[in-house]
């Protein structure tokens with residue numbers, strides 16, 4: 001039963017490291033548990049002494065003395081118990097300090113279709129198990145043999161009763177665990193899925209309303225929710241049945257111990273003081289079993305969560321390794337054999353793409369929808385790690401720099417602008433103000449970038465100019481405005497490499513003209529520029545063209561050359577969605 005609580009894989013890396021850092025806390029808690037469990041014998045010893053020494057002799061001095069000792073011992077017990085809880089709570093806080101930022105950073109780095117957005121919640125499950133009743137039960141469980149031994153010392157028959165009773169309880173607990181394990185984890189999983197579905201519907205409520213999907217989506221959610229709730233109730237009912245049986249067995253055992261002790265007293269085999277002592281000892285011996293059963297769902301949930309965290313860290317391994325700082329790149333881009341495979345697709349999304357771009361050069365990526373242009377742009381922007389091949393900036397692989405370090409040299413405008421909740425200024429400056437960069441520098445950088453993007457006047461016309469606060473996902477500006485703000489964000493800090501994915505898809509004439517100026521200016525100052533586009537406006541000025549089809553690079557070369565080769569069959573510039 002205990003084995004199933006241990007993580008599946010021996011943890012290395014930050015998770016294990018954090019737990020190792022709390023070793024002294026856990027060791028302290030273990031030592032305190034030893035003392036606490038020894039002190040729990042106080043009432044038993046006291047009772048036996050009172051019955052066997054004080055009552056027969058009437059020695060009141062002895063009674064006073066013994067009472068004083070017992071009270072002192074019990075006070076120590078309470079203090080130790082309190083200290084132990086504090087230690088475990090501190091261990092939880094320490095884990096939080098060491099891991100929460102790392103977990104968030106891993107979540108951001110994770111590249112799967114369904115990112116683990118619950119990671120922090122899962123971490124909280126682990127943390128509360130570490131400082132909660134479950135952990136206390138686990139610390140107390142090893143002391144069961146102590147009480148069992150004392151029972152045997154009282155009388156072998158009482159020892160045997162405790163042993164057999166304990167085994168019965170343990171068997172019940174094991175059955176409980178066996179029956180409820182799959183139910184519990186199923187319930188947890190479907191609960192997580194139901195919450196996630198709810199969140200995504202709530203985030204897109206407007207579309208749901210406009211497309212008349214309200215009833216359908218509610219029905220869908222309710223069905224999911226009912227499933228989750230039913231599974232949970234099922235797991236609880238199952239667990240409840242066993243905990244009822246366990247309670248009954250424990251109460252029956254206590255009475256049986258009293259009865260057996262009384263019988264032994266009548267037979268003259270033990271002293272009268274042992275009657276109550278045996279009952280007390282027996283209940284202490286079997287208490288951890290009951291405690292564990294109560295704490296079991298929480299522990300199982302913590303274990304599931306732990307495994308998810310281990311998985312998260314394994315999937316993003318190598319993120320935190322130390323890296324030598326490299327000088328800022330000039331913008332020499334080399335893409336070599338870039339291939340992206342997705343786990344659930346047989347065919348690579350892009351395969352073996354290779355090209356080179358020098359500072360000051362512009363490259364247009366063209367091709368039909370679904371040909372892999374966005375995927376290639378993401379690889380070049382460093383937002384997606386290719387499964388094969390390498391991308392280098394000034395000779396250094398992207399992986400040679402840590403994520404944020406690399407990102408400051410790359411300006412990326414994704415296909416959907418993806419703005420965040422916060423002011424326009426913060427969006428343009430990539431929220432660096434939160435990392436302690438000076439306000440003047442941030443303001444200047446944001447305004448310069450907006451000017452370079454030709455978006456300065458448009459931003460000043462917003463209700464609060466640069467201080468206009470956008471809602472979640474950048475709500476509050478039009479698609480065209482969002483795209484221009486996102487262009488300014490890409491230009492923030494004069495990056496050496498600019499990657500623009502259909503930057504003109506929502507732009508009007510004025511916006512497109514501003515975009516052209518921005519691209520040419522960036523190239524003139526020496527940036528390498530990669531633009532995914534359909535429309536002639538942007539492509540007319542690029543130096544090179546790259547044609548994608550079905551994930552393969554069909555052609556790449558100087559613009560005129562590529563155009564003359566594709567002109568006979570297909571028009572180079574097509575309007576597509």
Ligand SMILES: Nc1ncnc2c1ncn2[C@@H]1O[C@H](COP(=O)(O)OP(=O)(O)O)[C@@H](O)[C@H]1O
Nearest residue numbers: 113342349367368369370371372373374375376
């Ligand atoms: N996360 C993903 N999961 C599954 N398929 C994907 C994913 N991302 C891209 N694809 C597939 O890869 C192909 C290329 O997509 P994309 O690069 O967006 O093309 P483009 O930008 O040229 O329209 C598409 O067929 C798309 O279905």
Ligand SMILES: [Mg+2]
Nearest residue numbers: 373374375415
């Ligand atoms: Mg695309």
